[in-house]
Amino acid sequence: MSERTLVVDFDGTVTEEDLLDTIASTFGDPIVYQEVEDGLHGGQMSLKDVITREFEPVRRPLDEVVRWELDNVRIRPGFRELVELAEERGWRFAIVSSGFHELIEPILEREGVDVELHANRVDARPDGWRVRWQYGEDCGSCGESCKRSVAEELAGEEELVYIGDGYSDRCAAELADRVFARRGLAEWMDEHGLPYEPFEDFFDVTKSLDGAAR
Ligand SMILES: [Mg+2]
Ligand SMILES: [Zn+2]
Numbered sequence: 406m407s408e409r410t411l412v413v414d415f416d417g418t419v420t421e422e423d424l425l426d427t428i429a430s431t432f433g434d435p436i437v438y439q440e441v442e443d444g445l446h447g448g449q450m451s452l453k454d455v456i457t458r459e460f461e462p463v464r465r466p467l468d469e470v471v472r473w474e475l476d477n478v479r480i481r482p483g484f485r486e487l488v489e490l491a492e493e494r495g496w497r498f499a500i501v502s503s504g505f506h507e508l509i510e511p512i513l514e515r516e517g518v519d520v521e522l523h524a525n526r527v528d529a530r531p532d533g534w535r536v537r538w539q540y541g542e543d544c545g546s547c548g549e550s551c552k553r554s555v556a557e558e559l560a561g562e563e564e565l566v567y568i569g570d571g572y573s574d575r576c577a578a579e580l581a582d583r584v585f586a587r588r589g590l591a592e593w594m595d596e597h598g599l600p601y602e603p604f605e606d607f608f609d610v611t612k613s614l615d616g617a618a619r
Pocket of ligand 2: 544545547548553576577
């Protein structure tokens with residue numbers, strides 16, 4: 406029996422750095438990247454448009470980018486231990502990402518971690534990467550194609566614990582029973598007077614969740 410569902414963001418949460426940002430700015434066009442990031446944070450652009458536009462100038466073959474990320478991307482400490490705790494306790498555990506299966510799966514494989522993953526897909530075409538968006542249209546709450554409905558469905562009647570760091574986590578975090586937040590998400594939660602627990606690594610999360618389960 407589960408009773409608790411953990412939904413975890415990938416970029417900048419499971420990974421120490423935001424992989425989508427790094428790939429879009431390193432392998433794409435840094436000027437386009439800055440333009441659309443400013444548009445997102447200025448409220449003129451949706452996340453979906455931002456990710457779509459950021460990846461259009463990326464032309465490298467997928468295997469080259471995967472090789473690069475396997476050499477460069479680090480996982481936040483304690484991730485495997487949190488997955489193991491969830492298994493032990495029978496909690497459902499899912500990564501819900503705005504990133505791409507094609508970039509996330511090789512990293513999880515490298516870490517030897519097998520977890521449920523919800524993400525977009527990318528068609529790494531030589532004339533520019535095309536995002537194949539997997540989330541539904543227009544959330545009733547934020548008006549964007551967002552993670553909320555996925556998180557809601559995963560948790561059902563169970564306690565929803567959400568762990569994230571950024572823009573794409575806001576709407577789902579608002580819905581969650583319990584939130585662990587860092588960086589941009591933590592700032593946004595502060596601005597909106599929403600409760601959360603800050604975390605540095607997943608050992609912090611494990612300690613807090615495990616304590617509460619006893
Ligand atoms: Mg993130
Ligand atoms: Zn939403």
